[in-house]
Amino acid sequence: MNCCTQLAVGLGALLICGCADQPTELHRQRIYAMGTWVDLSIRAADATDAQSLFGEIEVVLSAFEKDYYAWVPGQLAELNDAIHAGEPALVTSPLAALIVEAQRLSALSEGFFEPGLGALVELWGFHSSVQNPQLPPSADEISAHLDAGTKIASLRIDGQRIESSSRGLMLDLGGIAKGAAVDTIISLLLERGIEHALVNAGGDLRVIGRSGGRQDERRWQVGIQHPREIGLLGIVELQSGEAAFTSGDYERFYDRNGTRLHHIIDPQTGYPVTHTQAVTVIATNGVTADAAATALFVAGPGRWRHVARLLDIDYVLRVDASGELELTAPMRDRLRPADGVDSDIISPPDEDGAD
Ligand code: ADP
Numbered sequence: 001m002n003c004c005t006q007l008a009v010g011l012g013a014l015l016i017c018g019c020a021d022q023p024t025e026l027h028r029q030r031i032y033a034m035g036t037w038v039d040l041s042i043r044a045a046d047a048t049d050a051q052s053l054f055g056e057i058e059v060v061l062s063a064f065e066k067d068y069y070a071w072v073p074g075q076l077a078e079l080n081d082a083i084h085a086g087e088p089a090l091v092t093s094p095l096a097a098l099i100v101e102a103q104r105l106s107a108l109s110e111g112f113f114e115p116g117l118g119a120l121v122e123l124w125g126f127h128s129s130v131q132n133p134q135l136p137p138s139a140d141e142i143s144a145h146l147d148a149g150t151k152i153a154s155l156r157i158d159g160q161r162i163e164s165s166s167r168g169l170m171l172d173l174g175g176i177a178k179g180a181a182v183d184t185i186i187s188l189l190l191e192r193g194i195e196h197a198l199v200n201a202g203g204d205l206r207v208i209g210r211s212g213g214r215q216d217e218r219r220w221q222v223g224i225q226h227p228r229e230i231g232l233l234g235i236v237e238l239q240s241g242e243a244a245f246t247s248g249d250y251e252r253f254y255d256r257n258g259t260r261l262h263h264i265i266d267p268q269t270g271y272p273v274t275h276t277q278a279v280t281v282i283a284t285n286g287v288t289a290d291a292a293a294t295a296l297f298v299a300g301p302g303r304w305r306h307v308a309r310l311l312d313i314d315y316v317l318r319v320d321a322s323g324e325l326e327l328t329a330p331m332r333d334r335l336r337p338a339d340g341v342d343s344d345i346i347s348p349p350d351e352d353g354a355d
């Protein structure tokens with residue numbers, strides 16, 4: 001039986017559960033970080049605990065913005081400077097661990113996920129939501145960047161010491177950092193004894209427990225947004241620990257003679273992918289889900305199922321360039337029509353293409 005009454009929706013909303021042995025409340029907070037709104041919903045015993053957790057999470061997110069984003073002064077920028085100078089660099093162990101994982105997932109995805117293409121992302125102007133260039137780069141500029149080296153495989157990683165055999169390499173963790181941030185926040189919440197939470201970074205999210213708390217059977221219901229309309233493609237129910245991440249062509253883009261040029265780049269050609277509108281995956285952690293959504297987006301028709309198998313991803317929903325849906329069989333079993341079903345999140349695409 002669902003004993004919860006939804007009192008309000010949005011910032012600061014509370015879901016109050018009155019029939020548990022120890023009444024618990026769902027506390028919500030919204031923090032702007034990493035170019036998106038991060039919506040936190042956690043079930044905590046009291047409001048003071050929740051507020052102090054929100055404060056800790058804000059600090060975690062600020063660190064991610066500084067140290068995992070290549071275009072502001074911080075650890076990743078320092079590493080890229082060292083690579084450019086042909087020197088080794090020392091990074092913190094969490095960043096080293098993420099780079100090791102990024103390298104592993106890149107190799108496993110046969111290079112469709114390629115966090116070494118930062119220079120190309122910058123050339124196209126997709127590193128910033130406010131600096132979209134008026135013109136796409138020339139074919140010569142693109143091939144010069146491809147020749148200079150865009151492969152994370154060129155990194156040699158020895159503990160926290162990292163160097164590259166390719167001085168043209170520029171790391172961009174934009175395709176995996178949100179997953180790492182969401183995982184870090186979930187680990188922090190578990191360490192602090194929180195059993196039920198949803199961490200939603202602009203539609204990329206992970207849950208623990210159940211939305212109604214221990215006494216409630218109701219699992220977290222999350223909406224998968226439509227890539228072209230304000231609304232949902234469907235709703236999935238997530239098991240505790242699962243992450244659902246989407247890569248879409250509606251996040252950062254500009255239109256050029258009717259062609260949508262957006263922020264996910266095919267590492268083989270150096271051009272934005274045109275065959276896919278969106279890919280949503282469900283995985284057991286945020287890092288894998290984030291990298292896999294990007295990899296399958298790039299892999300495209302004829303190849304995405306093969307890459308999903310390589311990455312061990314069972315649940316995939318792909319929307320192709322014409323808006324047709326393709327699903328793996330396990331995803332088809334889980335996806336429910338959005339009509340008439342309440343979801344715990346709804347995040348429609350931004351109309352201006354900015355994050
Ligand atoms: P979002 O961050 O918008 O949710 P993604 O997780 O797919 O979407 O990440 C896209 C970002 O990843 C781009 O903005 C860029 O920084 C980087 N990127 C672009 N193409 C690739 C690629 N082929 N492999 C890895 N990262 C990429």
Ligand code: MG
Binds near residue numbers: 176247289290294
């Ligand atoms: Mg991604």
